[in-house]
Amino acid sequence: MILSELLRELRRLEMPVKTVGKDLLVKKGVLSEEYMKAIESYKAEIIAYLRNTGDTLTVFSRLLDRAVRVSWSGDDPQIVYVDFVPYQRDEIRHLKNVGRATVRNIHQLKNEFDGKIVTGKGDSHG
Numbered sequence: 496m497i498l499s500e501l502l503r504e505l506r507r508l509e510m511p512v513k514t515v516g517k518d519l520l521v522k523k524g525v526l527s528e529e530y531m532k533a534i535e536s537y538k539a540e541i542i543a544y545l546r547n548t549g550d551t552l553t554v555f556s557r558l559l560d561r562a563v564r565v566s567w568s569g570d571d572p573q574i575v576y577v578d579f580v581p582y583q584r585d586e587i588r589h590l591k592n593v594g595r596a597t598v599r600n601i602h603q604l605k606n607e608f609d610g611k612i613v614t615g616k617g618d619s620h621g
Contacts, residue, residue, distance in 0.1 A: 497607065498537045498540050498544075498609055499609070501541075504530070505530075508525075508526075510526065513545070544576065544579070544581070546568070547572070547581075548568055549568040550568065551566040552564075564577075564578055564579070586611065586612040
């Protein structure tokens with residue numbers, strides 16, 4: 496199970512996950528052992544997500560042709576989450592310069608592989 500999948504499922508189950516310092520609080524006995532292992536595996540990433548998402552909107556994305564959840568924190572966020580998939584500023588800047596189909600493909604790849612957009616001299620994307 497990848498992080499974005501786990502976060503979506505916790506939201507669907509209306510399962511509150513909170514941070515206390517460097518610890519996560521999750522109601523035990525409600526989630527399966529598989530979910531508890533996944534939460535433990537992604538503990539640092541879940542804490543980062545919870546700390547970086549003060550504001551959340553659900554919007555319709557014409558690009559993805561569906562409703563998406565967009566989350567961020569503060570007036571000048573360094574990370575924006577689209578359906579629980581993190582995008583850093585440099586990634587968002589890169590996406591402004593590619594076509595719609597490429598953005599859809601990149602989003603799907605980031606979601607599936609928990610990846611980051613990396614560009615450099617000589618690569619085919621910029």
